[in-house]
Amino acid sequence: MKTSKEINIDKKNQFGAEILCIGSEILLGNIVNTNSQWIAEQLAILGIPHFRQTVIGDNPARLKEAILESSNRSQILITTGGLGPTPDDITTKIIADAFNTPLQQRNNILMDLKNKMKNKYSKLSESQKKQSLLPKGAKIINNYSGTAPGIIWSPKDNFTIITFPGVPSELKEMWRKEASNWLINNNFSKKIISSKVLHFAGISESLLADKIPHLLKANNPTVATYASTGEVKIRITAKGESLEETNRSIKPIEKELTKLTGLKCFGVDNTTLEEVVIKLLLSRKETIAVAESCTGGGIGSKLTKIPGSSKIFYGGVIAYNNSIKQDILEVPEEIINTHGAVSKQVVEAMAKGVQKKFKASWAISVSGIAGPTGGSKLKPVGLVNFCIKGPKTLITWEERFGSNKTREDIQKLSVLNALDRLRLSIIMEN
Known part of the structure; x- marks a missing residue:
């Protein structure tokens, strides 16, 4: 008879990624968690399925538990937050502790931290130096505009952790310059998924849906409506072997939608x-x-x-x-x-x-x-x-x-x- 742990490991055969956002300020509602949404979009672009998003406060025990649970059900865990110099920045240490791995000081990170100091003659504090301690064997994701680096680390077979700071601008730059390429080069990226969003005004979501019932039933590309205050959006999402293929699939759907709705459609993607x-x-x-x-x-x-x-x-x-x-x-x-x-x-x-x-x-x-x-x-x-x-x-x-x-x-x-x-x-x- 299989144990619950063995059953969880078996379920991990289903390829997938999950997102773990760390920070009590998110749980308390002090900041809006936009990182999960952005990462989810990037995973979709790469064709990497993701099935879970979690938010954990700055609590070592709960964070460790969440990391270990993820390691038994997913192939990729992407974390944001908790990488800075303050006492509540505990992510890297807890990740290492979860897999009984020592932290090692990386001299190249120390040099980078020193170079980013406003006063070149000042000494790094112990809290600043903490950012240079990474699990043994982890690959560094350089932080180009901030101080806290991220890591790409596989502490066990078929499981990789990728960490980012919580600052959205730092996360996005690190993703675009290093993390996305690593995912592609290591064959995590499967079929390409791309989408286009059409924006509509002066029409309700229900009336818009009534005009396109045949499109809403399509499988590839898929068509879905989303309502927000004063506006309705239609997202066309296609899956294919290349960006060119997905764009070719989207184009006729976009053309049909604009023909059916006329001037109700005022723009695409980020148009306001x-x-x-x-x-x-x-x-x-x-x-x-x-x-x-x-x-x-x-x-x-x-x-x-x-x-x-x-x-x-x-x-x-x-x-x-x-x-x-x-x-x-x-x-x-x-x-x-x-x-x-x-x-x-x-x-x-x-x-x-x-x-x-x-x-x-x-x-x-x-x-x-x-x-x-x-x-x-x-x-x-x-x-x-x-x-x-x-x-x-x-x-x-x-x-x-x-x-x-x-x-x-x-x-x-x-x-x-x-x-x-x-x-x-x-x-x-x-």
């Missing part, structure tokens, strides 16, 4: 709505100004994040108080008194006022009730009015995002809705 708007305005040599109330400058903030936006973005007015709407944007007091600050009449006057003041080709305005208080039966929380004024365009509309949304969600939805309608208005204007 604000980036599309900026490019459209730059191509037309036109400019824009904004007048914002409930979004508090959110539209202007999005636009100015894009390099080159200074060529087309003239500025804006955050007209949160009615006196600002009247005094700066020249919204007539009688319109506010008659229709209320949250109305189509007021946002139209705001758009005309900011366009005139900044002498911009385009203007967009927004006023709404972001909540959680301030709503009424006629004008509930979540009601937002918009106006776009262009060279030949003048449109006003309202959205009711719902009183069940948070203030932040209503503001975000308002910004994205405004940018999407602005995109469509620029495209449609001859």
